[in-house]
Amino acid sequence: MSQGAGTPEKHVMVPIERMVSRILMTGIAVSVALMAIGLVLGLFDRQGMPTHVVPLADLPSLLRSFDPAAYLSLGLIVLIATPFVRVLGSIIAFAREGDRRYVIITAVVLAVMCLSVLLGRA
Amino acid sequence: MAVIVGILIVAFIAGVFGSMLGVGGGVIMVPVLSLAFGVPIKTAIATSIVCVIATSSMAQTSFASRGMTNMRLGMFLEVATTVGAVAGGVTAVLIEGRILQAAFAVVLFYVAWQMGRRRGDIVPVETAVMPSSYYDPAEGRQVSYGVHGLGVGFVLSFCAGNVSGLLGVGGGAFKVPIMNLLMGVPLKATIATSNLMIGVTAATGAAIFYGRGYMDPHWAVPAALGILAGARVGPRLAIRLRAKVLVRVFEIVLAVFGVLMLLKALGVGV
Numbered sequence: 165m166s167q168g169a170g171t172p173e174k175h176v177m178v179p180i181e182r183m184v185s186r187i188l189m190t191g192i193a194v195s196v197a198l199m200a201i202g203l204v205l206g207l208f209d210r211q212g213m214p215t216h217v218v219p220l221a222d223l224p225s226l227l228r229s230f231d232p233a234a235y236l237s238l239g240l241i242v243l244i245a246t247p248f249v250r251v252l253g254s255i256i257a258f259a260r261e262g263d264r265r266y267v268i269i270t271a272v273v274l275a276v277m278c279l280s281v282l283l284g285r286a
Numbered sequence: 287m288a289v290i291v292g293i294l295i296v297a298f299i300a301g302v303f304g305s306m307l308g309v310g311g312g313v314i315m316v317p318v319l320s321l322a323f324g325v326p327i328k329t330a331i332a333t334s335i336v337c338v339i340a341t342s343s344m345a346q347t348s349f350a351s352r353g354m355t356n357m358r359l360g361m362f363l364e365v366a367t368t369v370g371a372v373a374g375g376v377t378a379v380l381i382e383g384r385i386l387q388a389a390f391a392v393v394l395f396y397v398a399w400q401m402g403r404r405r406g407d408i409v410p411v412e413t414a415v416m417p418s419s420y421y422d423p424a425e426g427r428q429v430s431y432g433v434h435g436l437g438v439g440f441v442l443s444f445c446a447g448n449v450s451g452l453l454g455v456g457g458g459a460f461k462v463p464i465m466n467l468l469m470g471v472p473l474k475a476t477i478a479t480s481n482l483m484i485g486v487t488a489a490t491g492a493a494i495f496y497g498r499g500y501m502d503p504h505w506a507v508p509a510a511l512g513i514l515a516g517a518r519v520g521p522r523l524a525i526r527l528r529a530k531v532l533v534r535v536f537e538i539v540l541a542v543f544g545v546l547m548l549l550k551a552l553g554v555g556v
Binding site: 175177178180181184185188189191192195196199202203213214215216217219233236237239240241243244245246247248250251254266269270272273276277279280281283284 | 336339340342343344346347350351352353355357358361362364365368369371372420421482485486488489490491492493494496497499501502503504506507510511514
């Protein structure tokens with residue numbers, strides 16, 4: 165066992181771990197920032213805190229007019245999208261490792277995720 | 287304002303336990319939101335799914351940097367859970383919801399009993415299948431293990447995905463015992479890997495709920511923020527605590543979860 169070899173607490177991340185960590189951390193940071201902006205805008209809004217999310221189509225125009233619901237919604241969207249991006253990033257990391265079997269396995273997961281969102285919309 | 291602070295506190299606690307055990311915290315969020323805060327059930331479920339994603343993402347940044355997550359095992363079983371979740375709609379037609387909830391409760395009690403009987407973590411066996419190792423600070427040593435029972439694990443993960451797709455909760459509560467008891471994965475690696483997996487099915491569910499307009503930022507945003515803070519703390523506890531203690535906590539949570547499910551099946555509140 166590698167006990168006593170240097171500092172055992174320090175784990176050196178392999179590329180896939182680094183990729184997953186980076187994606188998740190970025191997703192969290194962007195999402196928290198957007199939610200914070202939305203909350204601050206909501207505090208100064210006469211209508212108070214919004215109780216509905218904004219449909220995707222209305223998002224761009226509402227973001228431009230600093231609508232609190234738009235920023236809160238986009239924060240939630242980024243949070244929800246993060247695992248999708250994480251799976252996509254895993255495919256890339258496995259491909260770089262040359263692990264073809266796991267590229268396929270991970271691609272199947274992404275495909276099923278997208279399929280179930282499409283099925284659920286109906 | 288008081289309500290927002292209340293949600294933040296509840297979400298923080300759910301985030302700590304959910305990430306510490308790899309079960310996501312939806313178990314706590316749905317009943318608390320609907321019973322204590324009067325949130326409509328669909329909105330409560332939508333909020334709790336967002337919480338599961340937040341738990342998964344945040345917890346993973348701690349576990350992955352420790353090398354505790356078995357990425358390949360996670361991806362492999364995600365195939366089963368995602369396909370199982372999609373197939374949940376088919377099962378819903380075949381079996382009545384209440385029977386399913388009762389069966390779910392029975393399985394939870396059985397798993398809690400099985401985990402309790404061990405009085406500790408499994409003894410890892412080094413095999414050539416998805417080998418992995420991590421440093422366990424509580425034991426002060428490197429833990430190396432290999433996975434076995436891939437077939438059984440895959441089939442049962444399909445069932446877990448199927449049931450959680452139907453009932454909206456409970457994915458992690460099954461994933462942890464499947465990997466730990468049947469596939470030879472030490473508890474801490476199991477918790478880390480389950481934490482990674484629950485984000486995938488939750489993200490799919492959340493996207494659907496968002497599209498249907500059940501998401502309410504007024505509940506979901508403070509809940510997500512509280513969970514994110516809690517899920518910073520939970521993994522640290524999981525990493526530091528002895529596996530024996532984690533098994534005990536997990537057992538209790540499963541039993542409580544089982545009771546809640548049984549009450550639901552019998553049509554009593556919650």
